[in-house]
Amino acid sequence: MSKIIYDVIQRFEVENGVPRLVSTNIQVIQGGEDLLSLAISILEKLGFQDKFEENRTSQYIGYRFKKSHRGAKRYQLVLAQRKEGLCISIPKNVLNQHILVLTCETEGQLIDCGDHFQQFTTNILGNFWVLPSKEDVFLEAVQSHYPDRLKGEVTGRVSLNSYYQYLDHEGTEWSDIISMSPDEFKVEHLGDSSSYLVINEDKLFPYTWQVCVTSKLILVEFINHFAKSILEQQ
Numbered sequence: 001m002s003k004i005i006y007d008v009i010q011r012f013e014v015e016n017g018v019p020r021l022v023s024t025n026i027q028v029i030q031g032g033e034d035l036l037s038l039a040i041s042i043l044e045k046l047g048f049q050d051k052f053e054e055n056r057t058s059q060y061i062g063y064r065f066k067k068s069h070r071g072a073k074r075y076q077l078v079l080a081q082r083k084e085g086l087c088i089s090i091p092k093n094v095l096n097q098h099i100l101v102l103t104c105e106t107e108g109q110l111i112d113c114g115d116h117f118q119q120f121t122t123n124i125l126g127n128f129w130v131l132p133s134k135e136d137v138f139l140e141a142v143q144s145h146y147p148d149r150l151k152g153e154v155t156g157r158v159s160l161n162s163y164y165q166y167l168d169h170e171g172t173e174w175s176d177i178i179s180m181s182p183d184e185f186k187v188e189h190l191g192d193s194s195s196y197l198v199i200n201e202d203k204l205f206p207y208t209w210q211v212c213v214t215s216k217l218i219l220v221e222f223i224n225h226f227a228k229s230i231l232e233q234q
Contacts, residue, residue: 034216035085035219039079040061040079043063043223043227051231053066053067055075059204060078060079060204061079062075062078075089075208076230078202078205086212087212088211088213089204089209092207092208095129095199095226097155101124101126101128101158102127103122105121105123105177106181128196128197129197130195131196133221137191138190138195138196140191141191145189160180161177162178197211197218198211199211
């Protein structure tokens with residue numbers, strides 16, 4: 001039986017030291033508890049408690065290596081229940097090699113960089129984790145908006161700029177980059193959001209990357225994928 005969470009905000013006014021309830025605002029948060037419970041259940045099945053100690057606060061549940069392990073002070077996984085879903089934070093060194101970083105080059109003023117001149121500015125459009133089970137779906141969607149950019153890869157750093165080809169007076173083929181503004185990119189160009197997660201930096205734990213999950217299927221795949229990587233750390 002699924003649980004329902006209520007977010008209750010009550011406002012009081014105090015007169016002569018006596019509080020009086022002015023208003024009550026109740027909002028239902030759908031699925032947050034279900035996702036948190038599911039994540040905890042998966043971690044228990046993987047044997048997280050054997051290697052990690054759990055720290056529960058009002059804001060999050062953090063898992064850190066037991067004290068005998070080097071680097072035990074930092075959390076290796078953080079679960080934070082929010083209205084928008086379940087936020088999961090994992091150290092950057094665990095996630096980095098699995099991330100797709102999309103960029104674009106924007107033409108600007110020619111800058112003297114000492115040993116070379118730079119005319120283009122590199123803009124990071126976003127960091128993403130593509131679900132291994134949905135790689136084909138993701139690649140097909142991106143191909144329709146940015147043909148031949150990813151070349152079958154869903155990790156690493158990829159520029160979405162297009163190029164134009166031309167021949168010089170000697171018949172040699174050249175290609176030049178076409179400037180692209182960051183405003184031209186829309187996350188909708190990546191297709192169905194069930195095929196990827198947007199990755200952001202966790203402001204509370206800046207050594208981690210954070211994702212926000214709203215689907216049980218995505219949660220199961222994400223937790224299983226990275227919890228095993230964390231467990232394998234020495």
